[in-house]
Amino acid sequence: xxxxxxxxxxxxxxxxxxxxxxxxxxxxxxxxxxxxxxxxxxxxxxxxxxxxxxxxxxxxxxxxxxxxxxxxxxxxxxxxxxxxxxxxxxxxxxxxxxxxxxxxxxxxxxxxxxxxxxxxxxxxxxxxxxxxxxxxxxxxxxxxxxxxxxxxxxxxxxxxxxxxxxxxxxxxxxxxxxxxxxxxxxxxxxxxxxxxxxxxxxxxxxxxxxxxxxxxxxxxxxxxxxxxxxxxxxxxxxxxxxxxxxxxxxxxxxxxxxxxxxxxxxxxxxxxxxxxxxxxxxxxxxxxxxxxxxxxxxxxxxxxxxxxxxxxxxxxxxxxxxxxxxxxxxxxxxxxxxxxxxxxxxxxxxxxxxxxxxxxxxxxxxxxxxxxxxxxxxxxxxxxxxxxxxxxxxxxxxxxxxxxxxxxxxxxxxxxxxxxxxxxxxxxxxxxxxxxxxxxxxxxxxxxxxxxxxxxxxxxxxxxxxxxxxxxxxxxxxxxxxxxxxxxxxxxxxxxxxxxxxxxxxxxxxxxx
Numbered sequence: 420x421x422x423x424x425x426x427x428x429x430x431x432x433x434x435x436x437x438x439x440x441x442x443x444x445x446x447x448x449x450x451x452x453x454x455x456x457x458x459x460x461x462x463x464x465x466x467x468x469x470x471x472x473x474x475x476x477x478x479x480x481x482x483x484x485x486x487x488x489x490x491x492x493x494x495x496x497x498x499x500x501x502x503x504x505x506x507x508x509x510x511x512x513x514x515x516x517x518x519x520x521x522x523x524x525x526x527x528x529x530x531x532x533x534x535x536x537x538x539x540x541x542x543x544x545x546x547x548x549x550x551x552x553x554x555x556x557x558x559x560x561x562x563x564x565x566x567x568x569x570x571x572x573x574x575x576x577x578x579x580x581x582x583x584x585x586x587x588x589x590x591x592x593x594x595x596x597x598x599x600x601x602x603x604x605x606x607x608x609x610x611x612x613x614x615x616x617x618x619x620x621x622x623x624x625x626x627x628x629x630x631x632x633x634x635x636x637x638x639x640x641x642x643x644x645x646x647x648x649x650x651x652x653x654x655x656x657x658x659x660x661x662x663x664x665x666x667x668x669x670x671x672x673x674x675x676x677x678x679x680x681x682x683x684x685x686x687x688x689x690x691x692x693x694x695x696x697x698x699x700x701x702x703x704x705x706x707x708x709x710x711x712x713x714x715x716x717x718x719x720x721x722x723x724x725x726x727x728x729x730x731x732x733x734x735x736x737x738x739x740x741x742x743x744x745x746x747x748x749x750x751x752x753x754x755x756x757x758x759x760x761x762x763x764x765x766x767x768x769x770x771x772x773x774x775x776x777x778x779x780x781x782x783x784x785x786x787x788x789x790x791x792x793x794x795x796x797x798x799x800x801x802x803x804x805x806x807x808x809x810x811x812x813x814x815x816x817x818x819x820x821x822x823x824x825x826x827x828x829x830x831x832x833x834x835x836x837x838x839x840x841x842x843x844x845x846x847x848x849x850x851x852x853x854x855x856x857x858x859x860x861x862x863x864x865x866x867x868x869x870x871x872x873x874x875x876x877x878x879x880x881x882x883x884x885x886x887x888x889x890x891x892x893x894x895x896x897x898x899x900x901x902x903x904x905x906x907x908x909x910x911x912x913x914x915x916x917x918x919x920x921x922x923x924x925x926x927x928x929x930x931x932x
Contacts, residue, residue, distance in 0.1 A: 461646075468594045468630075468648050472506045475624045475647050481507060484514045485583040486540075488620060490613035491521035492588070492749050493605060496659015499588040499626050501528050502651065508537050516540035516561075518582055520571060520612040520770070521817070524548030525659065533558050542580060544568050545815035554913055555811040557929045563812075563914040565805060565927075568748070569774020569781060569821035570919040572615040576771065576778075579921055585620035587613045587645075588654045592627035593635035596645025601637065601760040603629030605655045608729075608750030608759040610639045614769035617644040628654045639767065661752050667709055667732070668702030672834055672863045677706035679884060680790065680832050680861045681714055686878050687828055689787045690714060694722035696742075697783075697822055698790035700730050700751045703832050707790050708732050715741045726773070726782055727818060729765075734758040737765065746782050748773045748818075774821030776919050783818070783825030791819060791831045791857075795847040798889050800854030800869050802831060803847040805916060808840055810906045810930035812914060816851050820919050823856040828875075835862040840903055841896030843889060848906060849916060850925040860889065867892050907931040 421427055422440040430438050445462055461467070469475050487507075489500045500519060505528070507515065515538050517529065522541070527549040532538040534553075539560035544567060546554070554563045566574060574580035587610075590603035600610045605628060617623050617640045625640075630650045634642075668674065684690055696711065698704040709732065715722065725733045726746040731754030736742050738758075745765045750756045758765045774783045783789075794814070795803040802823075807813040823829040833842050842862070858875060860867045865885030868876050879886060887895070907930070914927035 467596055467646065468650070470649075472503055472626065472649055472651070475649050476506060476510070478647060479584055479622050479624070481510065481512055481584070483512055486516040486518050486542075486581060488518040488582045488585045488616045489520070490587065490610070490616065491519065491523070492600060492607040492610055492612065492660075493655035493657070494521070494660050495523040495525045496605070496656035497523065497525055497588060498653055498655045499586055500526055503586050503626075504528065504532055504538070508532055513537055514539045516542065518542040518580060520544055520568075521815075522546035522548075522550050526550055530558070536560065542566065543815065544571055545817045547813050551812040555927070555929065557911050557913050559913065562912050562926070565815050565914055565916045567774065567816040567820045567917070567919040568612070568770055568818040569776055569783065570917055570921060572769065572771035573775045573777050573919065574921060575615045575619045576775070582616060582620040584622045584624065585613075585616035587617060587623060587625050587640065589625040589627040590654065591629045591631055591635050592625045592648055593631050593633040594648060595633050596625055596642040596648050597633070597635040597638045598625050598627075598640040598645070599635055599637050600639060601756070603627070605629075605653070605657050606756050606760070607657065607660055608756040609747040609767040611748035611768050611773060612770045614640060615771055622646050624649060626651055626654055628652060657753065660750065660756070666702060667705045670702070673703040674706055675863045676703055676832050676834070676861055677710050679863075679866065680707045680830060681710035682882070682884060683830065683859060683861060683866065683879065684711065684788055684828065685714060686882055687875060688878065689828060690718060690720055692721055694720060695785055695787045696722060696725050697727040697786055697788070697826070699792055700728060701792050704790045704792060705730065705732050707832060708736070712736055712739075712741060726786065727822070729755040729759070731755055734765070737762070746773070774818055774825070774919065776821070776824070781821070781825065783822045786822060786826040788828045789822040789826035789830065791823060791829060791852075793831045793833050793842065796831060796833070796843050796860055796889070797847045797854070798843070798845060798893060800857040800860070800889060801847050801850045802852040802854070802857060803849045805849045805851045806927060808838065808906070810848055810908055810928075812927060816916075820852045820856070823852045824919065829856055829858045831857060831860045833860070833862060835864050835892065835896045836900055839900055841893065841900050843893040843896055845893075849927055851916060853918070853924065860892070862892060864895055865892065
């Protein structure tokens with residue numbers, strides 16, 4: 420048989436297989452599917468830049484029932500989710516599932532979309548504010564699905580979570596879809612949580628307020644994943660990146676906890692050259708980082724890396740030479756953004772590289788020490804960071820479960836009593852992280868070591884740190900506060916809590932009014 424050039428070619432070649440004849444240089448662009456692989460070809464010279472979000476929705480063909488995704492690097496300063504949903508709502512589209520890596524108070528407009536059926540599902544790693552309250556009240560048609568930062572990319576890569584359209588807030592983008600987070604008015608640093616969306620969504624729309632000439636370097640998300648680019652006036656307020664506390668606590672109790680925690684780390688034997696470390700952005704957690712900084716100076720220890728969501732305090736440790744590198748999945752403050760922009764030792768990573776339990780090696784698996792927070796802990800060391808004392812959703816795992824599973828020393832630091840309530844209970848309201856991956860609980864009154872960590876118990880046995888069983892810590896707290904009444908919950912399930920491997924570790928039920 421002959422191809423379009425008149426060349427005689429057999430329809431089957433031994434050692435090669437069945438032959439598909441050449442039909443012309445551009446005939447195979449835009450194929451829907453080829454051998455089971457989706458093909459979204461762009462011809463040379465084809466325009467990706469569109470005038471508006473509405474134009475993007477027209478091009479893509481938004482319809483009822485789609486799953487659309489967003490990332491949270493702008494945190495409580497994000498405008499992208501609200502603006503996209505406003506455009507979708509105007510079209511009368513219904514039954515949308517929002518797969519946002521996190522949801523913040525700024526996303527309050529979602530509540531109205533939930534009430535009128537425009538949004539019927541939410542898949543997220545963390546949510547707080549009005550949307551979390553609406554979900555807790557049972558307003559969402561389907562139970563929300565709460566994942567971990569590592570579980571989300573696992574679900575997307577495996578096909579458990581299929582994304583029809585990913586909308587990526589791009590602090591800087593060029594006309595062909597190359598994106599970075601280090602330049603522009605809304606520079607937010609690493610775009611680690613958006614990477615998997617770009618790679619696996621059926622369609623990808625980059626929304627930017629800083630359109631630059633091609634190519635936009637450095638490239639964090641490549642043009643090969645992006646279908647369309649939309650220029651808008653603003654994708655968000657960079658000041659909103661700093662949501663919550665990112666300052667070291669001045670509370671004497673928190674500082675005492677930090678000193679005890681650092682002493683435990685020292686006695687564990689992990690403070691040596693090559694130490695790897697992660698902490699959250701809470702005041703007490705950062706106080707542990709400050710204490711560890713002083714200890715590393717005293718011992719002339721140079722750590723391998725610090726990881727996670729990065730603050731200026733971790734950047735200072737890098738710049739001082741206390742760590743050789745940083746692995747950054749998101750920046751928690753503008754000093755971290757500046758460091759990520761200029762310092763090649765400040766390395767970005769995807770959410771999958773960070774915590775996906777089913778890839779060939781997540782960064783969390785190489786952590787020595789992880790400092791964790793808690794809303795509640797129970798006598799089996801299970802930790803709740805999903806719901807508050809009222810049973811209302813106020814957070815989610817984020818990287819909590821991922822890092823607890825991977826770190827050699829997973830340490831919860833917390834006041835023994837919060838808001839006049841004991842932090843340790845017989846059973847937590849919601850299990851976020853299983854007790855088997857928690858090694859030690861540190862409070863201002865003393866510590867409790869998980870009985871399975873006999874090695875740690877032995878190392879701490881001769882120290883002056885007050886050590887108790889977890890039950891003894893619980894009883895001590897209850898002597899001061901009394902035993903609180905259990906929260907009354909209905910049978911209605913408003914959210915499903917997935918562990919990082921996709922199994923269901925708990926459910927959240929609607930509190931009784």
